[in-house]
Amino acid sequence: MRLRSICELIEGTADAAFATDSHGSIVALNKAAEGLFGVDAQNAVGQFCHLIVNGVDECGNICSENCSIKQAAGKNHPIHHFDLKVDTQNGRQWCNMSVIIAQENNSKAPYTIHILRPVDVRKRLELAVRDFLVTEVSLPKEKAAALVRTTKSGVRETELTAREREILKLMGTGKSSSAIAAALHISRNTVDNHVQHILKKLNVHSRLEAVRKAELAGLI
Numbered sequence: 001m002r003l004r005s006i007c008e009l010i011e012g013t014a015d016a017a018f019a020t021d022s023h024g025s026i027v028a029l030n031k032a033a034e035g036l037f038g039v040d041a042q043n044a045v046g047q048f049c050h051l052i053v054n055g056v057d058e059c060g061n062i063c064s065e066n067c068s069i070k071q072a073a074g075k076n077h078p079i080h081h082f083d084l085k086v087d088t089q090n091g092r093q094w095c096n097m098s099v100i101i102a103q104e105n106n107s108k109a110p111y112t113i114h115i116l117r118p119v120d121v122r123k124r125l126e127l128a129v130r131d132f133l134v135t136e137v138s139l140p141k142e143k144a145a146a147l148v149r150t151t152k153s154g155v156r157e158t159e160l161t162a163r164e165r166e167i168l169k170l171m172g173t174g175k176s177s178s179a180i181a182a183a184l185h186i187s188r189n190t191v192d193n194h195v196q197h198i199l200k201k202l203n204v205h206s207r208l209e210a211v212r213k214a215e216l217a218g219l220i
Helices: 003-011 031-037 049-053 068-074 120-136 141-148 162-172 177-184 188-202 207-217
Strands: 016-020 026-029 082-088 091-102 111-118
Touching: 003 016, 003 026, 003 111, 016 031, 016 049, 026 031, 031 082, 031 111, 049 082, 068 091, 068 111, 068 188, 091 120, 120 141, 141 207, 162 177, 162 188, 162 207, 177 188, 188 207
Parallel strands: none
Antiparallel strands: 016 026, 016 111, 082 091, 091 111
16 A cells, blocks of 8 residues: 555544554554544644554553554554554543554555544453452452453554563563573573563563563553
């Protein structure tokens, strides 16, 4: 699909929509998205989308230079729709986002089309029910979130290797790098390298953050 066709598709979409290139830079943004974000398309084009959207969900930060959606799109993996709390001209609001991967001719660097639909009331109700289950029924937050969540988290699109998932699961049991190395018959340095890759991909700063984010998103 040519960039011109992508722009025409976005302009013909009633919902807020924008397209990004493989680097995460906005290449097109429609009128509805201008109204949602309170930005002019002319000024938005060329900017990184995470600076405009600034999205988070109940698992934490989603939008960053190392966006999990960009990771999945780069490998042409289909992306599930998900809820995202974004910056709008009326303050932070929940939207449901659908992402379509669009290749331009035979290019290996795809464009991604993002379509947003406001779901603020529904999402706030979902989170209120989750918090009730945690405080009144004493369910762990991860289990409560799984019970009431109507969509998957964008974090689930993070491209983790089989080995990284294996190490992440062991991290979730509280094992140290040395213990993980012994269990997997690899060196501690190899484990630490994998851990650094995991932290970067999940956009977190500590092992505890990584485990919590992965649990909430259903990665482990």
